[in-house]
Amino acid sequence: MTLYMPLFRSCTVPRTLAQLHAHLVVSGLHRDPQASTKLIESYAQMGSLQSSTHVFKTFPNPDSFMCGVLMKCFVWNHCFQEAILLYHEMLHRENCMNRFIFPSVLRACSGFGDMGVGGKVHGRIIKSGFDSDAVVETSLFGLYGELGSLGDARKVFDAMPVRDVVSWSSIISCSVENGEASEGLDMFRWMVFEGVELDSVTMLCVAEACGELALLREARSVHGHVVRRGIKTDGSLDNSLISMYSKCGDLQSAKTIFRSVTHWDTASWTAMISGYNQTGSFSEALDAFVEMQESKVEPNSVTLMCVLRSCIRLGLHREGSSVHCFAIRNGVDPDLDFLGSALFELYSEIGGLSYCQKVINTIGGRNVVSWNTIISGYCQKGLLREALVLFVQMQTQGLMPDSFSMSSALSACGKVGSLELGHQIHGHIIKRSYLDEFVLNSLIDMYSKCGFVDSAYMIFDKIKHLGLVTWNAMISGFSQNGNPVMAIGLFDEMYLNCHEINEVTILSIIQACSELGYLEKGKWVHHKLITLGIRKDLFTDTALTDMYAKCGDLRSAQGVFDMMEERSVVSWSVMIAGYGMHGRINAATSLFDQMVETGVQPNEIIFMNILSACSHAGAVEKGRFYFRSMRDFGIEPTAEHFACMVDLLSRAGDLNGAYEIIKSMPTPVDASIWGALLNGCRIHQRMDMIESIKRDVLDISTDDTGYYTLFSNIYAEGGNWDEFGNVRLMMKGIGLRKVPGYSIIELDKQVHRFGAGDTPLPQMKEVYSFLEKFQSLARE
Incomplete structure (x- = not known):
């Protein structure tokens, strides 16, 4: 042989x-x-x-070496599933398992994204006694690192009896790649303390960590280590140092290292162009690309991707298309493995969705990163259903989604309310063990947006180490789903356990206080916002204005509004609505005029608020004036505006005028508008008019229980119990039930919510005692 x-x-x-x-x-x-x-x-x-x-299959009795070679071939060609199947087949063969098998199968598990099988392989390694083999341990780092399980990688590292420079470099790299750059630097400090000899690979990982955290002082210290210890700086380390300084904002040091490089190759130029982009110097990045071409150095796909980013940020779409043409002419990245995401961003900004589709078709099933960027891009542009179609299409191409893919898809599911697909993705996440914080937060957000806040809380409750984003997602979920009491309770738990809070936390809890009318808690939150030095922005100021207004403290609402450095149309809207709901029509209209004078264009919501203010105050003529003024601002009245006018006229007793408005509407009349007219008829005892419009009202198909309840109450007040019974039977026949009301009361700085039929609260005695005192005060 x-x-x-x-x-x-x-x-x-x-x-x-x-x-x-x-x-x-x-x-x-x-x-x-x-x-x-x-x-x-x-x-x-x-x-x-x-x-x-x-x-392999025709050989009568393959030995362990032959099995290992075939498995390695599978891994080389990215046939990860076939490699895993071969491993399972080998488990049933005698004398087919040796230490050379495990690195390949671990690489297959990480490539296939199967943490479940990877964990079982790790167990087999321990059982076989190969857990102390340096090559196997390094492969375990690779598995856990690529699948985002930094805790498991750390356990492997801690159990190692001897740690060489390769082991230290692997755990530092694992930390940095999983978004734990700070932990990577801590490991580096420990490595230096242990006296382990540093090499260029270690310093490359540490430089990346400093860049990710933008720690300029530490970056200079790392550079000093390289110089003092005489570590040989090959091209990779030089480029990493350039990138490190760029991410830390020290472009001058990045330029100095670039100029010190004896031979500028493609990687050097790419690092410098990327450095310009990092510091926002996009024009300089394009100048460097021109200089690179003049020096006859050929760009690669990463270089062109950086140049495309520069063109996109500068709005140079034509030049970006020229870069695409350059790539085609020179055969750079023909499969768009690297350029796909940047080209998608370029053409989506131009508006050429047909070009975006061509990019998708070219990429096919080869590149997870490009697919992730495209799916994320569709989500950002509001093309949510199209993003979900792409997510499914990616899997039909044979490409396994990673945690980023699934998080983007879950976000889209939540926004469009696609609970069924969200359930399927959740099952896939469990099967593949993609239970990192990023994915779990997306699951909580998806279930919350779909209205299944209990499912969201079940996930939240099982997470052992809760981060700030997780707390915020759950608090926001309760607040958005009409459960502000739970949102405030969770916030109190978060605060008492000394967890960090930020502007997102504050915004969610202010909205909860607003919904409850919980003024004292709202003031406390406002105080914490100031004392903790949390950055205030337009959204927080607007939410505070809304909270104070809804809680009845118009002076504080106006104070926050006056202190705003900038005001959006939403800010004006909530202040106008605040005055309107408290009957301060003159203040509301004055604020509207002031808004117009400052050049802010009113929108549909502004007019709805001002019409609602007129309705609460009974200002019929002002209401008519603002209703007619809508078209002067280019706004066509919607059903909500017509409903406000009908409500205004009905409350004022002009029921005929309200009825005429309904008949003149260009769009179908919904139940809320008829409900406003019916309420006016009830207030002014116009039973004759109720009978005349009864046929129009009953022809409407609606599941609005309030509308039917109003109808039945009118008959009850008029003593027509037969018709009252007929309406209630009609509700029962179509499967509707009256939505029970609920009450909210504050005792000892705690808010309690209860409704008819609820289990008595432990504090019911105090509640009844408070009500008795309140009644006695009312009699006086």
Whole structure:
């Protein structure tokens, strides 16, 4: 067989290798393990895995070495599932397992994204006694690092009896790649304290960590380590130092290192162009690209991706298209493995969705990162259903979604209310063990937005280490789903446990206080916002204004409003609505005029608020004036505006005018508008008019229980119990029930919510005692 080994090296085309294979079969040497193993490897190197598999399956008794070679071939060609299946097959063979098998199968598990199988392989490694093998341990780092399980990687590291520079570099790299750059730096400090000799690979990881955290002082210290210890700086480390300084905002130091490089290759220029982008110097990045071309250095796909980013940020769409043409002419990244995401962003800004679709079709099923960018881009542009279609299409292409893909898809599911697909993604997450914080937060947000806040809380309650984003997601979920008491309770728990809070936390809890009318808590939150030095922005100021207004403290609402550095149309809207709901019509209209004078264009919500203010105050003429003024601002009245006018006229007793408005509406009349007219009829005892419009009202198909309840109450007040019973029977016949009301009361700085039929609260005695005192005060 030794005579045939040079022939394998000379086989450079499949035909020659097939001829050699035939010769080995004729001579009977194909039964030699060494020859068959070499055939398997040679076929795989030529891209013919089918032939490699055939050789393996036709061999009578493959040994562990042959199995290991075929598995390695599978991994080389990204056939991760086939490698895992081969591993399971090997478990049932005798003498087929050795330490060389495990690095390949661990790489297959990480590539396939299967933490479940990876964990079982780790168990087999321990059972087989290979857990102390340095190569196997490094592969375990790779598995846990790529699948985002930093805790498991740390356990492997801590259990190692001897840690060399490779082990230290691996755990630091694992930390940085999983978004824990700070922990990576801590590990580096520990490594220096232990006296482990540093090398260029270690410093490359540490430089990346400093760049991610934008720690300029630490970055200079790392650079000092490189210089003082005489660590040989190859091109990779130089480029990493350039990137590090750029991310820390020290462009001058990045330029200094770039100029000190003796030979500028493609990677050096790319690092510098990327550095310009990092510091927002996009024009300088394009100048550097021109200089790179003048120096006859060929750009690669990463270079062109950076240049495309510069063009996009500067709005140079034509130049961006020219870069695309340059890539096509020079055959750079023909499959768009790197440029796909940048080109998608470019063409989506231009508005050429047909070009975006061509980018998607070109990418096919090869690049997870590009697919993630495209799905995320569709989400950001509000094309949520299209994003979900792409998410499904990515999987039909045979590409396994990662945690970022699933988080983007879950976000889209929540916004469009696609609970069924959200459930399916949740099942996939459990199956693949993608239970990192990023994915879990997306699940909480998805269930909350779909109205299943209990499911969101079940996920929240099982998380052992709760981060700030997780707390915020759950508090926001309760607040958005009409459960402000739970939102405030969760916030109190978060605060008492000394967890960090930020402007997102504050915004959610202010909205909860607003819904409850919980003024004292709202003031406390406002105080904490100031004392903790949390950055205030337009959204927080607007929410505070809304909270004070809804809680009846108009002076504080106006105070926050007056202190705003900038005001959006929403800010004006909530202040106008605040005055309107408290009957301060003159203040509301004055504020409206002031808004127009400052050049802010009123929108549909503003007019709805001002019409509602007129309705509460009974200002009929002002209401008519503002209703007619809508078209002067280019706004066509919607059903909500007509409902406000009908309510205004009905409350004022002009029921005929209200009825005429309904009949003149260009759009179908919904139940809320008829409900406003019915309420006016009830107030002014116009039973005759109720009978005349009864047919119009009952023809409407609606599941609004308030509308039916109003109808039945009118008959009850008029003593017409037969008709009252008919309406209630009608409700029962179509499966509607009156929505029970509820009450909210504050006792000892706690808010309690209860309704008819609720289980008595422990504080019911105090509640009744308070009500008795309140009644006695009312009598006085």
